Amino acid sequence: MGIFSVFSKKKKEKLDESLEKTKSNVFSKISRAVAGKSKVDDEVLDDLEEILVTSDVGVSTTLKIIERIEQRVARDKYLGTAELNQILKEEIAALLAENDKGELLGFDFPKRETPYVIMVVGVNGVGKTTTIGKLAYQFKEAGKSVVLGASDTFRAAAVDQLTIWAERVGVPVVTQGMGADPASVAYDTLQSAVANHTDVVIVDTAGRLHNKVNLMKELTKIKNVMQKVIPDAPHEILLILDASTGQNAIEQAKQFTAATEVNALALTKLDGTAKGGVAIGISDQFKVPVKYIGIGEGKEDLQLFDKFEFVDSLFNK
Amino acid sequence: MFESLSEKLERSFKVLKGHGHITEINVAETLKEVRKALLDADVSYKIAKQFTEQVKQDALGQNVLTAVSPGQLMIKIVHDNLAELMGGEHEEINLKGTPAVILIAGLQGSGKTTFSAKLARFLKSKKGKQPMLVAGDVYRPAAINQLQVLGEQIGVEVYTEEGSKDPVKIAKNSIKYARDKGYNVVIVDTAGRLAVDEEMMNEISSIKEHISPHETLFVVDAMTGQDAVNTAKAFHDRLDYDGVVLTKLDGDTRGGAALTIRSVVTKPIKFVGIGEKMEALDVFYPKRMADRILGMGDIVSLVEKAQEQFDEEAARKLQKKIAKNQFNFNDFLTQIKQIKKMGNVKDLMSMIPGMGKALKNMDIDDDAFKEIEAIIYSMTPEERENPKVLNGSRRRRIAKGSGSEIQEVNRLIKQFEETRKMMRMMTTGGGKNMARMMQRMKGARPR
Numbered sequence: 001m002g003i004f005s006v007f008s009k010k011k012k013e014k015l016d017e018s019l020e021k022t023k024s025n026v027f028s029k030i031s032r033a034v035a036g037k038s039k040v041d042d043e044v045l046d047d048l049e050e051i052l053v054t055s056d057v058g059v060s061t062t063l064k065i066i067e068r069i070e071q072r073v074a075r076d077k078y079l080g081t082a083e084l085n086q087i088l089k090e091e092i093a094a095l096l097a098e099n100d101k102g103e104l105l106g107f108d109f110p111k112r113e114t115p116y117v118i119m120v121v122g123v124n125g126v127g128k129t130t131t132i133g134k135l136a137y138q139f140k141e142a143g144k145s146v147v148l149g150a151s152d153t154f155r156a157a158a159v160d161q162l163t164i165w166a167e168r169v170g171v172p173v174v175t176q177g178m179g180a181d182p183a184s185v186a187y188d189t190l191q192s193a194v195a196n197h198t199d200v201v202i203v204d205t206a207g208r209l210h211n212k213v214n215l216m217k218e219l220t221k222i223k224n225v226m227q228k229v230i231p232d233a234p235h236e237i238l239l240i241l242d243a244s245t246g247q248n249a250i251e252q253a254k255q256f257t258a259a260t261e262v263n264a265l266a267l268t269k270l271d272g273t274a275k276g277g278v279a280i281g282i283s284d285q286f287k288v289p290v291k292y293i294g295i296g297e298g299k300e301d302l303q304l305f306d307k308f309e310f311v312d313s314l315f316n317k
Numbered sequence: 318m319f320e321s322l323s324e325k326l327e328r329s330f331k332v333l334k335g336h337g338h339i340t341e342i343n344v345a346e347t348l349k350e351v352r353k354a355l356l357d358a359d360v361s362y363k364i365a366k367q368f369t370e371q372v373k374q375d376a377l378g379q380n381v382l383t384a385v386s387p388g389q390l391m392i393k394i395v396h397d398n399l400a401e402l403m404g405g406e407h408e409e410i411n412l413k414g415t416p417a418v419i420l421i422a423g424l425q426g427s428g429k430t431t432f433s434a435k436l437a438r439f440l441k442s443k444k445g446k447q448p449m450l451v452a453g454d455v456y457r458p459a460a461i462n463q464l465q466v467l468g469e470q471i472g473v474e475v476y477t478e479e480g481s482k483d484p485v486k487i488a489k490n491s492i493k494y495a496r497d498k499g500y501n502v503v504i505v506d507t508a509g510r511l512a513v514d515e516e517m518m519n520e521i522s523s524i525k526e527h528i529s530p531h532e533t534l535f536v537v538d539a540m541t542g543q544d545a546v547n548t549a550k551a552f553h554d555r556l557d558y559d560g561v562v563l564t565k566l567d568g569d570t571r572g573g574a575a576l577t578i579r580s581v582v583t584k585p586i587k588f589v590g591i592g593e594k595m596e597a598l599d600v601f602y603p604k605r606m607a608d609r610i611l612g613m614g615d616i617v618s619l620v621e622k623a624q625e626q627f628d629e630e631a632a633r634k635l636q637k638k639i640a641k642n643q644f645n646f647n648d649f650l651t652q653i654k655q656i657k658k659m660g661n662v663k664d665l666m667s668m669i670p671g672m673g674k675a676l677k678n679m680d681i682d683d684d685a686f687k688e689i690e691a692i693i694y695s696m697t698p699e700e701r702e703n704p705k706v707l708n709g710s711r712r713r714r715i716a717k718g719s720g721s722e723i724q725e726v727n728r729l730i731k732q733f734e735e736t737r738k739m740m741r742m743m744t745t746g747g748g749k750n751m752a753r754m755m756q757r758m759k760g761a762r763p764r
Contacts, residue, residue, distance in 0.1 A: 056542040125426025157463035164458035209568040246359030246542025
């Protein structure tokens with residue numbers, strides 16, 4: 001317990017630090033909005049709308065939050081600006097909790113009969129390969145054996161990039177080189193994992209824009225081929241989203257889900273953006289949970305996403 | 318690609334229909350919709366606000382002429398403002414200098430390496446330059462390798478320094494090397510960096526100082542959200558770049574970043590990336606983009622694209638063949654290749670006015686011709702030259718060879734024959750044949 005709480009505290013510090021920019025922005029803006037006012041009026045709500053929209057929360061989620069606060073103002077008759085932060089925090093936490101399913105496995109899960117298979121998908125340049133490297137590291141740290149599958153056989157040097165990550169983390173990688181059939185690589189990877197009783201398989205795929213129909217179909221094929229080795233694979237289809245992406249992130253989530261039944265999201269590059277708000281918009285608009293967040297370039301800079309910790313980080317000084 | 322935005326604007330303009338002139342009251346609802354559409358498109362909050370205010374000022378008090386509806390007038394006002402917001406005329410990149418040095422900078426995953434290679438290809442094939450690429454991303458695993466692979470694809474040398482972790486030195490050395498080798502353009506790719514990463518931002522400033530590039534380009538993902546403004550500004554403050562490159566515009570992003578960046582940093586968008594192929598790079602034309610956003614099509618680009626791929630000599634030969642009724646499957650294949658060279662079929666079609674909306678949910682992409690090609694490739698040279706010999710057993714063999722159904726082979730041959738007849742009539746026929754042709758066209762079964 002002692003060690004755990006220390007680790008968890010360190011983890012929280014890193015999260016706080018990474019969200020510093022988001023936090024200070026949301027904060028200073030809200031304090032500015034309420035400066036010299038004693039109660040929440042239309043003007044404060046207008047300002048709040050601007051703050052949320054400019055944090056990439058999205059128009060519809062913003063309107064939803066504002067509406068809830070309006071209802072509270074109507075119900076409680078009077079809402080002081082001092083309470084605004086607390087209420088905003090509560091409302092956002094409530095929004096996030098509505099879609100909380102929490103059925104996916106963390107890094108440290110009990111022994112399974114067959115390998116736990118994660119297929120990683122996403123548009124170009126969101127950080128799929130980097131996230132895989134970090135995931136492999138976390139699983140390995142948790143005492144699991146891991147194998148990677150280099151199914152991005154399209155982008156120049158993608159296989160090399162994954163191989164370097166595998167070496168860095170110290171896990172094996174299955175490759176067939178550039179231009180190979182991605183489904184065939186996935187098949188090989190799963191077979192190797194079954195033969196070696198590996199705990200976790202992570203399969204990389206080439207970046208694809210979600211409106212390219214045939215490329216989306218290719219994902220289905222990779223999935224189907226995996227099922228020839230392990231019938232219920234992949235257990236986790238992880239969609240990687242770039243936190244600096246705007247409202248298109250929701251479109252990506254929708255279309256990837258339509259094509260491959262995405263059941264987990266990872267939000268990357270959260271350290272560089274003032275817009276952590278996209279996590280709120282996505283959790284509200286989209287019924288698949290954010291599972292991991294990427295908050296730096298090092299191999300340890302990936303965390304399981306804790307909604308409440310996240311909201312805390314956003315609002316607590 | 319901007320279907321969603323133009324659709325929304327279209328819907329909001331409908332509210333205006335039936336009103337005789339634009340007043341504060343009847344414009345309010347429309348403006349609200351315009352603003353919401355812009356925000357949904359990731360246009361920065363401030364810009365969206367300014368923009369709608371400007372549109373309102375321009376719209377109010379305008380007398381609606383009898384010839385145009387208030388909706389049409391609003392479209393014009395919004396269009397003019399959009400075009401202005403995105404900058405005036407197209408601006409070329411600066412290639413004066415021996416060698417001309419181009420520095421590429423941007424966030425992680427924005428597409429710098431792919432763009433660098435595309436730019437090299439563009440300068441080589443369209444501007445007759447001898448470009449060299451420099452692998453300055455020493456951090457991301459296999460980034461150098463990626464540039465090398467792309468360089469090989471396009472036949473451009475890539476300068477690397479194995480084991481070196483000093484991008485400033487690499488960039489400096491590369492220019493000396495290029496000068497010795499007689500290259501006249503040097504494109505320096507750099508590592509992706511966050512605007513908030515002080516150390517990395519210092520590094521790129523230092524690279525810029527040491528190599529004094531003639532052109533510095535900032536590469537940004539078209540899907541970027543509200544942060545686009547801050548990032549574009551932060552890079553601008555440090556690098557004072559000369560132009561912006563907007564990538565991944567072949568996605569369905571509404572591309573609000575394009576609208577915003579120019580107005581915040583007053584630097585033009587010079588190129589847009591529209592696909593993963595090396596030729597999927599376009600010059601940015603602000604006015605055309607405004608047309609496109611409003612669903613007015615982009616006929617000019619389409620015509621230019623066609624011209625670029627058009628080989629007059631080959632066309633004359635083809636015409637002769639058609640006239641003699643010798644048009645065969647080989648020519649058919651060449652035609653398909655030409656269309657494919659022009660780019661993604663869906664992109665091409667979306668440039669035709671009115672098509673953007675119709676195409677929204679259609680399944681068209683680069684593979685549209687795959688089946689046809691497979692069938693033709695399964696024919697013997699003799700069969701391609703002389704399609705008359707295609708009897709039942711040959712057709713069965715072709716179907717098997719191409720992995721398609723015999724009906725598909727039959728359909729293709731029938732289509733081919735129809736096309737051939739039609740083409741012949743068009744080249745040889747006068748008015749007399751026109752009526753017959755029209756009839757045939759009616760008879761031709763659409764797939």
